[in-house]
Amino acid sequence: MAGLAPEGSQFDGKQYDNKMQELLTEEFFTSYDEVCESFDNMGLQENLLRGIYAYGFEKPSAIQQRGIVPFCKGLDVIQQAQSGTGKTATFCSGILQQLDYGLVECQALVLAPTRELAQQIEKVMRALGDYLGVKVHACVGGTSVREDQRxxxxxxxxxxxxxxxxxxxxRRQSLRPDNIKMFVLDEADEMLSRGFKDQNTRDIIMREFRSxxxxxxxTTDLLARGIDVQQVSLVINYDLPTQPENYLHRIGRSGRFGRKGVAINFVTRDDERMLFDIQRFYNVTIEELPANVADLL
Structure with a gap:
């Protein structure tokens, strides 16, 4: 979730966090309480179910059990769950269920903070909608403007x-918003962050890492959000994140979907306060590295 301070005001991040915590405890801010323990019970189209099962899903995760149906009902949804639990597939399924495939116009717009994440969402959307004939396109920087327009x-x-x-x-009127009925902000709080590495270089680096x-x-914190490389089993924090919330995003790159993962933190005396804040924030104890590191793996 992300908020914008009024123009000209001084934005107080701590005050915002306190306000959001207050809102989360209000009665109107309750979670959707309908739980579907099977994709078959969600009222999804047969060809969407085929795509879901072909993608490798067998049983919906906790966020999918609660998030797909309200999305399909046209409700406004805020998803919050741990990394690697299937949030992307949740909103992709909701979008694919509601599309009018006879109308070849943009009906859903998904915004992501990075090119890599946008391209990954496009890949998931194509895979889940493989039997529906969905037409998806990723509009990201560093690619051909003319090709996007075409x-x-x-x-x-x-x-x-x-x-x-x-x-x-x-702005160029190549993307017509007239028929957009679904809008998704993925990693909303990182939406206005940006990097400056050349797109071709980034693509090559990610392709080599995935393969x-x-x-x-x-990498920096910018790539700690949403990127799914399932083979990753080890994350090393050379520096601790300055915000405790980012710690989970970083270490969440390992141990995706129930796989075992290990996170190692380099901590100096100057970092002890931040380490304490992280442990208190998540109510966990981060153990010292054992003499035999192989015991962790």
């Missing part, structure tokens, strides 16, 4: 993109 002009059902390129396509030809990826 594809959007030919018609798509869903656009996934980063804010800059999506705004550019709207295993590159065994180690050194």
């Amino acid at each position: 594809i959007l002009g030919s018609g798509v059902h869903v656009v996934v993109g980063t804010p800059g390129r999506v705004f550019d396509m709207l 295993g030809s590159s065994r180690v990826l050194i």
